Amino acid sequence: MLNYLRSGGGSVGNVILEASDLKKEIDGKEILQHVSFQIEEHASIAIRGSNGSGKSTLLKLLAGIYDPTSGKLVRNAKRIGYVPEHFPENLRFKLKEYLTLVATFQGMSETDIEAELSEYIRLFGIEPFTNTPLKKCSKGTKQKVGILQALLIKPDILLLDEPLTGLDTSSQLNLMAMLEKLKTKMTIIFTTHEDLLVDNIADQIFYVKDGRVLVHTETKSPHLVIKVRFSNKSVLLRLQLNEMHIEEDIAIITVSKDKSDDLLRKLLNNNCSVLDVRERI
Ligand SMILES: Nc1ncnc2c1ncn2[C@@H]1O[C@H](COP(=O)(O)OP(=O)(O)OP(=O)(O)O)[C@@H](O)[C@H]1O
Numbered sequence: 001m002l003n004y005l006r007s008g009g010g011s012v013g014n015v016i017l018e019a020s021d022l023k024k025e026i027d028g029k030e031i032l033q034h035v036s037f038q039i040e041e042h043a044s045i046a047i048r049g050s051n052g053s054g055k056s057t058l059l060k061l062l063a064g065i066y067d068p069t070s071g072k073l074v075r076n077a078k079r080i081g082y083v084p085e086h087f088p089e090n091l092r093f094k095l096k097e098y099l100t101l102v103a104t105f106q107g108m109s110e111t112d113i114e115a116e117l118s119e120y121i122r123l124f125g126i127e128p129f130t131n132t133p134l135k136k137c138s139k140g141t142k143q144k145v146g147i148l149q150a151l152l153i154k155p156d157i158l159l160l161d162e163p164l165t166g167l168d169t170s171s172q173l174n175l176m177a178m179l180e181k182l183k184t185k186m187t188i189i190f191t192t193h194e195d196l197l198v199d200n201i202a203d204q205i206f207y208v209k210d211g212r213v214l215v216h217t218e219t220k221s222p223h224l225v226i227k228v229r230f231s232n233k234s235v236l237l238r239l240q241l242n243e244m245h246i247e248e249d250i251a252i253i254t255v256s257k258d259k260s261d262d263l264l265r266k267l268l269n270n271n272c273s274v275l276d277v278r279e280r281i
Pocket of ligand 1: 050052058191
Protein backbone atom coordinates (compact mmCIF):
# COMPACT_ATOMS: atom_id res chain seq x y z
CA MET A 1 0.00 0.00 0.00
CA LEU A 2 1.36 3.40 -0.93
CA ASN A 3 0.30 6.62 0.67
CA TYR A 4 1.64 10.10 1.15
CA LEU A 5 1.06 10.26 4.87
CA ARG A 6 1.05 7.65 7.56
CA SER A 7 -0.64 9.81 10.08
CA GLY A 8 -3.34 10.97 12.37
CA GLY A 9 -5.90 8.96 14.26
CA GLY A 10 -4.52 5.50 13.48
CA SER A 11 -1.20 6.12 15.21
CA VAL A 12 -0.40 3.59 17.97
CA GLY A 13 3.10 4.43 19.31
CA ASN A 14 4.71 7.71 20.33
CA VAL A 15 5.52 9.90 17.37
CA ILE A 16 9.23 10.76 17.44
CA LEU A 17 9.42 12.68 14.14
CA GLU A 18 6.69 14.53 12.35
CA ALA A 19 7.05 16.33 9.04
CA SER A 20 4.29 18.60 7.77
CA ASP A 21 4.41 19.83 4.21
CA LEU A 22 8.20 20.16 4.14
CA LYS A 23 9.89 21.79 1.23
CA LYS A 24 13.63 21.97 0.60
CA GLU A 25 15.26 24.12 -2.02
CA ILE A 26 19.00 24.24 -2.59
CA ASP A 27 20.43 27.04 -4.72
CA GLY A 28 16.92 27.85 -5.92
CA LYS A 29 16.29 24.25 -7.03
CA GLU A 30 13.38 22.42 -5.45
CA ILE A 31 14.69 19.08 -4.12
CA LEU A 32 11.78 18.01 -1.92
CA GLN A 33 8.22 19.26 -1.71
CA HIS A 34 4.95 18.45 0.08
CA VAL A 35 6.71 15.98 2.36
CA SER A 36 4.50 14.89 5.26
CA PHE A 37 4.83 11.86 7.50
CA GLN A 38 4.93 10.65 11.06
CA ILE A 39 7.55 8.29 12.39
CA GLU A 40 6.91 6.31 15.53
CA GLU A 41 9.44 5.56 18.24
CA HIS A 42 11.50 2.43 17.48
CA ALA A 43 10.44 2.33 13.83
CA SER A 44 13.11 1.19 11.33
CA ILE A 45 12.84 3.02 8.07
CA ALA A 46 14.70 2.64 4.80
CA ILE A 47 14.80 5.65 2.50
CA ARG A 48 15.04 4.49 -1.09
CA GLY A 49 15.09 6.15 -4.47
CA SER A 50 17.28 6.63 -7.49
CA ASN A 51 20.56 8.58 -7.49
CA GLY A 52 19.99 12.27 -6.93
CA SER A 53 16.35 11.81 -5.91
CA GLY A 54 16.88 13.54 -2.55
CA LYS A 55 17.45 10.73 -0.02
CA SER A 56 20.51 12.30 1.63
CA THR A 57 18.76 15.67 1.62
CA LEU A 58 15.80 14.16 3.49
CA LEU A 59 18.16 12.53 6.02
CA LYS A 60 19.99 15.83 6.56
CA LEU A 61 16.65 17.56 7.17
CA LEU A 62 15.80 14.93 9.78
CA ALA A 63 19.25 15.33 11.35
CA GLY A 64 18.88 19.11 11.55
CA ILE A 65 21.86 19.68 9.26
CA TYR A 66 19.53 21.37 6.79
CA ASP A 67 16.61 23.60 7.71
CA PRO A 68 13.48 23.15 5.63
CA THR A 69 12.75 25.98 3.20
CA SER A 70 9.15 25.80 4.41
CA GLY A 71 6.94 23.44 6.36
CA LYS A 72 7.38 22.07 9.86
CA LEU A 73 9.52 19.31 11.29
CA VAL A 74 9.05 18.26 14.90
CA ARG A 75 11.68 16.09 16.60
CA ASN A 76 10.68 14.52 19.91
CA ALA A 77 14.15 13.17 20.56
CA LYS A 78 16.91 14.07 23.00
CA ARG A 79 19.83 12.86 20.93
CA ILE A 80 20.13 12.25 17.22
CA GLY A 81 23.08 10.26 15.89
CA TYR A 82 23.95 10.99 12.26
CA VAL A 83 26.34 8.92 10.18
CA PRO A 84 27.31 10.76 6.99
CA GLU A 85 27.96 8.91 3.75
CA HIS A 86 31.61 9.98 3.96
CA PHE A 87 33.51 10.34 7.20
CA PRO A 88 35.49 13.62 7.35
CA GLU A 89 38.94 13.43 5.76
CA ASN A 90 42.17 14.60 7.38
CA LEU A 91 41.37 14.05 11.05
CA ARG A 92 44.73 13.82 12.82
CA PHE A 93 43.42 11.94 15.89
CA LYS A 94 44.22 8.27 16.23
CA LEU A 95 41.20 6.02 15.85
CA LYS A 96 40.75 4.98 19.49
CA GLU A 97 41.84 8.36 20.82
CA TYR A 98 39.09 9.98 18.73
CA LEU A 99 36.35 7.60 19.85
CA THR A 100 37.49 7.98 23.47
CA LEU A 101 37.14 11.75 23.12
CA VAL A 102 33.61 11.38 21.74
CA ALA A 103 32.66 9.08 24.64
CA THR A 104 34.29 11.38 27.21
CA PHE A 105 32.17 14.30 25.97
CA GLN A 106 29.12 12.12 26.65
CA GLY A 107 30.16 12.00 30.31
CA MET A 108 30.98 8.27 30.27
CA SER A 109 33.35 6.92 32.92
CA GLU A 110 36.78 5.64 31.87
CA THR A 111 35.82 2.04 32.71
CA ASP A 112 32.61 2.22 30.69
CA ILE A 113 34.43 3.80 27.75
CA GLU A 114 37.06 1.06 27.75
CA ALA A 115 34.46 -1.73 27.96
CA GLU A 116 32.15 -0.26 25.31
CA LEU A 117 34.91 0.71 22.90
CA SER A 118 36.66 -2.66 23.17
CA GLU A 119 33.41 -4.43 22.31
CA TYR A 120 32.66 -2.19 19.31
CA ILE A 121 36.26 -2.32 18.07
CA ARG A 122 36.22 -6.12 18.25
CA LEU A 123 32.82 -6.36 16.53
CA PHE A 124 33.97 -4.22 13.62
CA GLY A 125 37.39 -5.90 13.41
CA ILE A 126 39.35 -2.66 13.66
CA GLU A 127 41.77 -3.71 16.45
CA PRO A 128 44.83 -3.40 14.15
CA PHE A 129 44.07 0.27 13.50
CA THR A 130 43.28 1.60 16.99
CA ASN A 131 46.52 3.62 17.02
CA THR A 132 46.38 4.69 13.37
CA PRO A 133 45.62 8.36 12.68
CA LEU A 134 42.16 8.58 11.11
CA LYS A 135 43.45 10.39 8.06
CA LYS A 136 45.55 7.31 7.27
CA CYS A 137 42.68 4.81 7.80
CA SER A 138 40.94 3.18 4.86
CA LYS A 139 37.52 4.37 3.67
CA GLY A 140 35.81 1.34 5.26
CA THR A 141 37.55 1.83 8.61
CA LYS A 142 36.57 5.49 8.65
CA GLN A 143 33.01 4.47 7.82
CA LYS A 144 33.03 2.19 10.87
CA VAL A 145 34.35 5.01 13.08
CA GLY A 146 31.50 7.21 11.81
CA ILE A 147 28.97 4.57 12.86
CA LEU A 148 30.61 4.01 16.26
CA GLN A 149 30.79 7.75 16.89
CA ALA A 150 27.03 7.98 16.38
CA LEU A 151 26.34 4.94 18.59
CA LEU A 152 28.48 6.28 21.44
CA ILE A 153 26.17 9.23 21.94
CA LYS A 154 23.35 6.71 22.69
CA PRO A 155 20.90 8.33 20.28
CA ASP A 156 17.11 8.07 20.38
CA ILE A 157 17.23 8.37 16.60
CA LEU A 158 20.04 6.91 14.52
CA LEU A 159 20.33 8.27 10.98
CA LEU A 160 22.65 6.50 8.56
CA ASP A 161 23.48 7.58 5.02
CA GLU A 162 24.25 4.47 2.92
CA PRO A 163 25.79 2.62 5.88
CA LEU A 164 26.91 -0.51 4.00
CA THR A 165 28.92 1.38 1.41
CA GLY A 166 32.62 0.75 1.80
CA LEU A 167 32.26 -2.09 4.32
CA ASP A 168 33.60 -5.58 3.63
CA THR A 169 31.13 -8.48 3.73
CA SER A 170 31.83 -9.52 7.30
CA SER A 171 31.54 -5.92 8.57
CA GLN A 172 28.28 -5.54 6.63
CA LEU A 173 26.90 -8.62 8.36
CA ASN A 174 28.14 -7.40 11.76
CA LEU A 175 26.56 -4.01 11.21
CA MET A 176 23.26 -5.59 10.20
CA ALA A 177 23.29 -7.82 13.29
CA MET A 178 24.08 -4.76 15.41
CA LEU A 179 21.26 -2.72 13.85
CA GLU A 180 18.85 -5.59 14.37
CA LYS A 181 19.63 -5.51 18.11
CA LEU A 182 19.50 -1.70 18.26
CA LYS A 183 16.06 -1.68 16.58
CA THR A 184 14.38 -2.41 19.90
CA LYS A 185 16.15 0.50 21.60
CA MET A 186 16.01 3.34 19.09
CA THR A 187 14.48 4.65 15.90
CA ILE A 188 16.68 3.82 12.93
CA ILE A 189 16.42 5.60 9.59
CA PHE A 190 18.82 4.88 6.75
CA THR A 191 19.25 5.57 3.07
CA THR A 192 20.31 2.61 0.97
CA HIS A 193 20.39 0.93 -2.42
CA GLU A 194 20.85 -2.51 -0.80
CA ASP A 195 17.92 -4.94 -0.72
CA LEU A 196 19.67 -7.00 1.94
CA LEU A 197 19.65 -4.16 4.46
CA VAL A 198 16.03 -3.28 3.71
CA ASP A 199 14.88 -6.90 3.98
CA ASN A 200 16.67 -7.43 7.29
CA ILE A 201 16.18 -4.16 9.09
CA ALA A 202 13.37 -1.99 7.72
CA ASP A 203 9.76 -2.22 8.74
CA GLN A 204 8.78 0.70 6.51
CA ILE A 205 10.16 2.18 3.31
CA PHE A 206 10.10 5.81 2.28
CA TYR A 207 10.45 6.14 -1.49
CA VAL A 208 11.79 9.47 -2.71
CA LYS A 209 10.69 10.22 -6.26
CA ASP A 210 10.10 13.46 -8.17
CA GLY A 211 10.65 15.45 -4.99
CA ARG A 212 7.90 13.59 -3.11
CA VAL A 213 8.15 11.00 -0.35
CA LEU A 214 5.91 7.96 -0.54
CA VAL A 215 5.51 5.77 2.51
CA HIS A 216 5.35 2.04 1.91
CA THR A 217 4.58 -0.45 4.65
CA GLU A 218 5.52 -3.61 2.70
CA THR A 219 9.27 -3.94 3.08
CA LYS A 220 10.27 -7.24 1.59
CA SER A 221 11.27 -6.56 -1.99
CA PRO A 222 9.87 -9.20 -4.33
CA HIS A 223 12.51 -11.77 -5.26
CA LEU A 224 12.62 -14.87 -7.46
CA VAL A 225 14.59 -18.02 -6.76
CA ILE A 226 15.95 -19.41 -10.03
CA LYS A 227 17.35 -22.93 -10.30
CA VAL A 228 19.55 -23.65 -13.32
CA ARG A 229 21.80 -26.44 -14.61
CA PHE A 230 25.04 -25.03 -16.01
CA SER A 231 27.88 -26.42 -18.07
CA ASN A 232 30.46 -23.71 -17.39
CA LYS A 233 30.85 -22.43 -13.82
CA SER A 234 33.07 -19.50 -14.77
CA VAL A 235 30.19 -17.98 -16.74
CA LEU A 236 28.10 -17.87 -13.57
CA LEU A 237 30.95 -16.47 -11.49
CA ARG A 238 31.44 -13.70 -14.04
CA LEU A 239 27.86 -12.58 -13.46
CA GLN A 240 28.89 -11.60 -9.88
CA LEU A 241 25.59 -12.58 -8.32
CA ASN A 242 25.20 -11.68 -4.65
CA GLU A 243 23.00 -14.60 -3.69
CA MET A 244 24.01 -17.82 -5.41
CA HIS A 245 24.37 -21.33 -4.07
CA ILE A 246 26.14 -23.94 -6.22
CA GLU A 247 25.91 -27.70 -5.87
CA GLU A 248 27.70 -29.76 -8.54
CA ASP A 249 26.21 -28.52 -11.83
CA ILE A 250 23.16 -26.82 -10.30
CA ALA A 251 23.01 -23.18 -9.21
CA ILE A 252 20.27 -21.67 -7.07
CA ILE A 253 20.13 -17.92 -7.55
CA THR A 254 18.01 -15.40 -5.68
CA VAL A 255 17.43 -12.18 -7.58
CA SER A 256 15.08 -9.22 -7.28
CA LYS A 257 12.11 -9.52 -9.62
CA ASP A 258 12.99 -6.39 -11.58
CA LYS A 259 16.39 -7.86 -12.49
CA SER A 260 15.20 -11.41 -13.11
CA ASP A 261 14.27 -11.14 -16.82
CA ASP A 262 17.66 -9.71 -17.66
CA LEU A 263 19.40 -12.44 -15.66
CA LEU A 264 17.34 -15.22 -17.26
CA ARG A 265 18.27 -13.91 -20.70
CA LYS A 266 21.96 -14.01 -19.77
CA LEU A 267 21.67 -17.51 -18.29
CA LEU A 268 19.91 -18.87 -21.39
CA ASN A 269 22.42 -17.14 -23.60
CA ASN A 270 25.17 -19.00 -21.74
CA ASN A 271 23.77 -22.50 -22.20
CA CYS A 272 22.18 -22.79 -18.77
CA SER A 273 18.94 -24.76 -18.59
CA VAL A 274 16.33 -23.28 -16.32
CA LEU A 275 14.92 -25.96 -14.00
CA ASP A 276 12.70 -23.91 -11.74
CA VAL A 277 11.61 -20.32 -11.06
CA ARG A 278 9.60 -19.49 -7.98
CA GLU A 279 8.79 -16.56 -5.71
CA ARG A 280 10.97 -16.27 -2.62
CA ILE A 281 8.82 -16.93 0.44
N1 LIG B 1 24.79 21.10 -1.17
C1 LIG B 1 24.16 21.00 -2.35
N2 LIG B 1 24.28 21.96 -3.30
C2 LIG B 1 23.64 21.90 -4.48
N3 LIG B 1 22.85 20.86 -4.83
C3 LIG B 1 22.70 19.86 -3.96
C4 LIG B 1 23.34 19.87 -2.66
N4 LIG B 1 22.98 18.76 -2.00
C5 LIG B 1 22.17 18.08 -2.83
N5 LIG B 1 22.00 18.74 -3.98
C6 LIG B 1 21.18 18.29 -5.13
O1 LIG B 1 20.00 17.75 -4.60
C7 LIG B 1 19.58 16.61 -5.33
C8 LIG B 1 19.40 15.45 -4.38
O2 LIG B 1 20.67 15.09 -3.82
P1 LIG B 1 20.81 13.96 -2.73
O3 LIG B 1 22.25 13.87 -2.38
O4 LIG B 1 19.86 14.23 -1.62
O5 LIG B 1 20.34 12.67 -3.54
P2 LIG B 1 20.44 11.12 -3.15
O6 LIG B 1 19.10 10.54 -3.44
O7 LIG B 1 20.96 10.97 -1.77
O8 LIG B 1 21.50 10.60 -4.23
P3 LIG B 1 22.50 9.33 -4.21
O9 LIG B 1 21.69 8.07 -4.24
O10 LIG B 1 23.27 9.52 -5.47
O11 LIG B 1 23.37 9.47 -2.96
C9 LIG B 1 20.65 16.38 -6.39
O12 LIG B 1 20.19 16.93 -7.60
C10 LIG B 1 21.84 17.15 -5.89
O13 LIG B 1 22.62 17.62 -6.93
